[in-house]
Amino acid sequence: MIRVEDDGGVRVVTLDRPGRRNALTPDGLEALSEAVTGADAPVVYLHGAGEAFCAGADRSVVADVAADVADGDEGAVEPFVRLGQATADAIESAQAVVVAGIDGPARGGGVELALACDLRVATPAATFAEPGATFGLFGAWGGTVRLPEVVGLGDALDLSLSGRVVDAKAALRMGLVSRVVEDPRAVAEELADNDALAMTHLKRRLRDRGSKAAREDAEVAAFQELVSAHAAELREFDG
Incomplete structure (x- = not known):
C-alpha cells in the first residue's frame, strides 16, 4: 500500500493502491506516517500510483465504522478520525521537507494529507474536491483547520460546502497548490540541493x-x- 524508495536526497513515498485510487486504510495511514517521519533524506516526495493522487479514506473502512456506530458503538468513530489527524500531523511536523506531487484526483482525505505537506505541486491533470458534505460528512483529518489557513476562509467555505471539483488552474489561483508543472518530482529534487x-x-x-x-x-x-x-563557510561570504 505504501512504497518507499530512497533516491539520493529525496525519499519517494508512493501511495500504491491504484485500483482503489490510493485510498487509505488504518494500516496505510500508519505506514505513511512511518515512511515520512523515518526519512533520513532532507526531502520527501509524496505521490500516488496510477491515475490518482489519493481518494482519502477507503470507503469500506468508513462503512465498517458506520456499521459499528449503528450497532451502538459510537466510540468507533474517534480512533478512525484521530489516526488520520495523527498522520497529517506527522507529515506536517516531519524533519524533512514534504512535497506532495498531485497528478490526477485528490479527494477528501487526500486533500487533507496534501494540506499537511510543506509544498503542493500539481500537474495540469490534477483536480481537487472536499466532497464530504454531499454524502453527509466532512473532512476530519485536520481539514477544517488547515484548509482555511492555506486558501483563506472564503475559498475554504466554498470548497467544503459545495463539494465542487476544481482543476489545477483554480487550485493555483486560490493557493491550494504553489505550482503547476509537468514533473512535480523535479521540484522535490531541486529542493534537495538546498541546506x-x-x-x-x-x-x-x-x-x-x-x-x-x-x-x-x-x-x-x-x-x-x-x-x-556554517561559521567556516560564512567567514568567506562576501554577498
Whole structure:
C-alpha cells in the first residue's frame, strides 16, 4: 500500500493502491506516517500510483465504522478520525521537507494529507474536491483547520460546502497548490540541493502558530544555530 524508495536526497513515498485510487486504510495511514517521519533524506516526495493522487479514506473502512456506530458503538468513530489527524500531523511536523506531487484526483482525505505537506505541486491533470458534505460528512483529518489557513476562509467555505471539483488552474489561483508543472518530482529534487538544516528550521518557523514574541525568539535561536553550523563557510561570504 505504501512504497518507499530512497533516491539520493529525496525519499519517494508512493501511495500504491491504484485500483482503489490510493485510498487509505488504518494500516496505510500508519505506514505513511512511518515512511515520512523515518526519512533520513532532507526531502520527501509524496505521490500516488496510477491515475490518482489519493481518494482519502477507503470507503469500506468508513462503512465498517458506520456499521459499528449503528450497532451502538459510537466510540468507533474517534480512533478512525484521530489516526488520520495523527498522520497529517506527522507529515506536517516531519524533519524533512514534504512535497506532495498531485497528478490526477485528490479527494477528501487526500486533500487533507496534501494540506499537511510543506509544498503542493500539481500537474495540469490534477483536480481537487472536499466532497464530504454531499454524502453527509466532512473532512476530519485536520481539514477544517488547515484548509482555511492555506486558501483563506472564503475559498475554504466554498470548497467544503459545495463539494465542487476544481482543476489545477483554480487550485493555483486560490493557493491550494504553489505550482503547476509537468514533473512535480523535479521540484522535490531541486529542493534537495538546498541546506537540510536551513530548510528544517524554515518550515518550523513558518509553520509556528505561537505568539509573535515566542516566534521571534525561536527565529533568533534558529538563526544562531545555522550561523554556528556554517561559521567556516560564512567567514568567506562576501554577498
